[in-house]
Amino acid sequence: MGQLTAPRRARSAEAKADRARALEDAALAALERVAWPDLAVAQVARDAGVAKGTLYLYFPTKESLGLALVGRLLGRWFDDVIASLDLARAPLSPHAAAERIVATVERHRTLLPLLAISGTLLEANVAADAARGFKAELLRRTLEGGAALERAMGTLRPGEGARLFLHLHALVTGLYRMAEPAPVVRAVLRTPRFRALRVEFTTELTFAFTALLVGVVAQRDRLPASRS
Amino acid sequence: MGQLTAPRRARSAEAKADRARALEDAALAALERVAWPDLAVAQVARDAGVAKGTLYLYFPTKESLGLALVGRLLGRWFDDVIASLDLARAPLSPHAAAERIVATVERHRTLLPLLAISGTLLEANVAADAARGFKAELLRRTLEGGAALERAMGTLRPGEGARLFLHLHALVTGLYRMAEPAPVVRAVLRTPRFRALRVEFTTELTFAFTALLVGVVAQRDRLPASRS
Amino acid sequence: MGQLTAPRRARSAEAKADRARALEDAALAALERVAWPDLAVAQVARDAGVAKGTLYLYFPTKESLGLALVGRLLGRWFDDVIASLDLARAPLSPHAAAERIVATVERHRTLLPLLAISGTLLEANVAADAARGFKAELLRRTLEGGAALERAMGTLRPGEGARLFLHLHALVTGLYRMAEPAPVVRAVLRTPRFRALRVEFTTELTFAFTALLVGVVAQRDRLPASRS
Amino acid sequence: MGQLTAPRRARSAEAKADRARALEDAALAALERVAWPDLAVAQVARDAGVAKGTLYLYFPTKESLGLALVGRLLGRWFDDVIASLDLARAPLSPHAAAERIVATVERHRTLLPLLAISGTLLEANVAADAARGFKAELLRRTLEGGAALERAMGTLRPGEGARLFLHLHALVTGLYRMAEPAPVVRAVLRTPRFRALRVEFTTELTFAFTALLVGVVAQRDRLPASRS
DNA sequence: TATGAATGAGTGTTCATTCAT
DNA sequence: GATGAATGAACACTCATTCAT
The missing domain is CATH 1.10.357.10 (Tetracycline Repressor, domain 2)
Structure with missing residues (x-):
């Protein structure tokens, strides 16, 4: 979803940063509603449109x-x-x-x-x-x-x-x-x-x-x- | 460790206060070693020389x-x-x-x-x-x-x-x-x-x-x- | 509370039966509100005006x-x-x-x-x-x-x-x-x-x-x- | 006992149904021995050859x-x-x-x-x-x-x-x-x-x-x- | 890279029953 | 007989993390 810009050379590195940022955004949005201990990793991943395991490709914990x-x-x-x-x-x-x-x-x-x-x-x-x-x-x-x-x-x-x-x-x-x-x-x-x-x-x-x-x-x- | 104080049946208000204090003491001592989230209620009770259920007689949570x-x-x-x-x-x-x-x-x-x-x-x-x-x-x-x-x-x-x-x-x-x-x-x-x-x-x-x-x-x- | 009738000879045996009946009554009243598994023995005793242990003098379980x-x-x-x-x-x-x-x-x-x-x-x-x-x-x-x-x-x-x-x-x-x-x-x-x-x-x-x-x-x- | 069926990673819908059925089977077998209230979820999972958490992947309670x-x-x-x-x-x-x-x-x-x-x-x-x-x-x-x-x-x-x-x-x-x-x-x-x-x-x-x-x-x- | 199924350690709390007083 | 403090076994469920696919 999205991807309005044409894929550039640095795509891989940039795409990675985008992904990470999307995950952070999802977490931030979720934190408006719940406190940190109640923030579920699964929910963050879902909100960011990726699978749970994918999140762990970007953040080790x-x-x-x-x-x-x-x-x-x-x-x-x-x-x-x-x-x-x-x-x-x-x-x-x-x-x-x-x-x-x-x-x-x-x-x-x-x-x-x-x-x-x-x-x-x-x-x-x-x-x-x-x-x-x-x-x-x-x-x-x-x-x-x-x-x-x-x-x-x-x-x-x-x-x-x-x-x-x-x-x-x-x-x-x-x-x-x-x-x-x-x-x-x-x-x-x-x-x-x-x-x-x-x-x-x-x-x-x-x-x-x-x-x-x-x-x-x-x-x-x-x-x-x-x-x- | 502990168990030194284990008076049975705290009937008077005073004895009850003692019991409560003993439990607090046990918790305090345990907190020297572990952080709050890792503090096990069972351990506190054991250290105070009483059963787990007894602790809940004095503290609801x-x-x-x-x-x-x-x-x-x-x-x-x-x-x-x-x-x-x-x-x-x-x-x-x-x-x-x-x-x-x-x-x-x-x-x-x-x-x-x-x-x-x-x-x-x-x-x-x-x-x-x-x-x-x-x-x-x-x-x-x-x-x-x-x-x-x-x-x-x-x-x-x-x-x-x-x-x-x-x-x-x-x-x-x-x-x-x-x-x-x-x-x-x-x-x-x-x-x-x-x-x-x-x-x-x-x-x-x-x-x-x-x-x-x-x-x-x-x-x-x-x-x-x-x-x- | 109660005890309007003068103590009779058969007092002991009768009183016992009264006690048992009072406990049953309390249980029955409580069962109007909660289901059997949620019926607390402590509550029944309290409602009947006796201590928990007393209930067990009349009913073994x-x-x-x-x-x-x-x-x-x-x-x-x-x-x-x-x-x-x-x-x-x-x-x-x-x-x-x-x-x-x-x-x-x-x-x-x-x-x-x-x-x-x-x-x-x-x-x-x-x-x-x-x-x-x-x-x-x-x-x-x-x-x-x-x-x-x-x-x-x-x-x-x-x-x-x-x-x-x-x-x-x-x-x-x-x-x-x-x-x-x-x-x-x-x-x-x-x-x-x-x-x-x-x-x-x-x-x-x-x-x-x-x-x-x-x-x-x-x-x-x-x-x-x-x-x- | 059991564990005979332990296919790893049920990905297809069919495999999932199998897994669920295996869990049901394990529960059924266990119920031959114990009554429902005494049936431990952990045991059912073990009998089915999966971890406890896996059971909860298939049955919410x-x-x-x-x-x-x-x-x-x-x-x-x-x-x-x-x-x-x-x-x-x-x-x-x-x-x-x-x-x-x-x-x-x-x-x-x-x-x-x-x-x-x-x-x-x-x-x-x-x-x-x-x-x-x-x-x-x-x-x-x-x-x-x-x-x-x-x-x-x-x-x-x-x-x-x-x-x-x-x-x-x-x-x-x-x-x-x-x-x-x-x-x-x-x-x-x-x-x-x-x-x-x-x-x-x-x-x-x-x-x-x-x-x-x-x-x-x-x-x-x-x-x-x-x-x- | 991505997925999502599988993992499994971890624990506060209840409550019927006992028993010292 | 009455009390009520003490007991302690018993247990479903979560969720961050892993890893087979």
Whole structure:
């Protein structure tokens, strides 16, 4: 189905990439409906129009598919973040920078649940190669994003931008979990008395990340600039 | 291993509480060795010296056992935090307060992996009652801890302390994951080129939480003091 | 609760019988709501206001409780049948006799589902003693009922009445199952095309039992009067 | 035991049907030894020489396997019944017809215990689809058998044959239970005094079904020919 | 390459029954 | 006699992964 474009020379390699992407797309679409543990490999394959075994020609494990998906979404998000920062009229205040970045997070909410599990469910059952590839890509983008942040703010020292992205990652993961609890818990928290435990993702993330941006400069003299 | 405590027939409320605690202890000990998903209920019961069915007399599901465990460890930690804050000569600087609190986190590392999964694995499959009980306790302690922090720092407004504990929770969860990755990933990150992705838990937590403490005061005029 | 009557001499033995009856009552009430396999012994005990262990002082197994219940309901039904037959102006035609008897079945519908399982679920896990007791009672009532039927019709030979009650038992059991299928099946059978498979209990039972009454006389010369 | 048939990879529709049949055969053989509730799915698979999961490729639940088995045996029996009736020199007397049919029942005794539980254990836990399929087949065969019976006897009106097969079903079920009680009960009934409660399956079935055949004609004027 | 049939390890939970108190 | 805490056997079903075709 499809195949509107004429077969090109690089057909084999390209077709492979297309196939892989189609599988990732199917998985992504399915993840709109079900959580990762309930995502059936068979369903993904079916949705992508291939047989189950075919999926395993492209991804050695279910987790590697998930990790590839996270990688892709992460890449898109970094593209957005970097573009957004580079578009800004420097120098950005901490709050302005945080708002800009959080806005991009908002635009990539599908990434969030996956990011939240990437540390546990995904990276747990993946070959060293896949892990290395993923981390290498993550490193590259983290450094790029860090550099963009440093450019945009003008007050950061080299390396501080990347470090802030790491903290952003931690904050996003931690806060997302609290903001989007399991249905039972959500119902419980709806009660007025539990108001203090409710977390509004964007508000809190903006608050916390702004504080971090302020803090990284303020604490510069107390903590070592580079981590071990 | 274990079985040391095997009092037959827990009839009094106290004996029952002991039995429940023994089961939680067995689970906790087992969790030193295996991750939550690999924790077999049968093994926990065996370690506690009771039959499998007995465990279900005290905990309706595996998850409720886990949640009770988290609740207990969380309670202990809060005890420690509050005591530590109340012992301090007020007013504490943000950095001093952060260091004090992070030090208590260090003393309760067994709580960390459980806390990290409480939002996903545990709260997902628990009855509304159990969830409510857990959250009620969490709320109470969070408010207590928040009050203690407000007392210790002297610069926070009412409610800000509790809010900071929520952020602390998010940070701990997020950073712990990054600091303690799966074995494969840990191996990958050992390579020097990945240095920038490595997270040293205490350092980063101290840094981030300090920043938050500073930020909550600094941003007071930008953000609404109370969340919806 | 209760105990309005003054304690009598025979208190112990009587009280025991009362207890047993209370348990049977509780079971009977519960069986209005759930099927036998889903009937929890714990629930029956709770409903009867006693502890689980107490139930086992009166009935050695769950099945023996069920069998006792069937015995009691069966006894009541036989009372009704015999009274109804004895009240009739003899001689009754086969059809009239059948209608009279089926009417009593209608008045004891709670017996039906229990009767239907007595052969499978109940008698399977019961001690020889209990089985013998139940069968002895059944035999006595069957013979009594048979005699009543012979008196009422006037055309039957000795023993044929009892034999007809055995067939009635078989018919009731078989037809009840078909008339009250599992919910899924019932839904399926509602479709018009399945009309031919639907069984209206009373109609069919009346029809079949009438035929048997006619047949027993008509076949007298073909079949041996007494079965092996 | 078994495993004799273990063709790998059933790809064609035919091979699949074979596989399903092999599983049914294994189940049938096992049911010679144990009752349905004690029949372990794992054992059936093992006997058929396949893995447990493979069984679930062919039957979504244990009960659907049982139902398929009943369907198959029922089909064979109907084949036999219809053939037997069609072979007869019409018109058959009620008694002759009954004897012919009961003889076929005798030749398919393996069907009996399954038929006896199909209404309770099997149809209870089956998807609507499976139930519909089974009932559709049952309807078809019942109508066919009914037509054959009408042809053979020559005295029945259209539809009466099918109705009689329904009654036959009820009788077979009810009488089989009484004729083949649980071991404990059987032992009890062996005592001479319980002679009146003993049921000899063939004798009683012949007797009852003959009576029905006679009755359906005799009662024609009393009861509506077609049931609601 | 693609397929999809086959695999089989893995486990939380129920509940009738027992028995220490 | 009454209690109710303790027992523990028993089991269908899933689903990621493999591999014959």
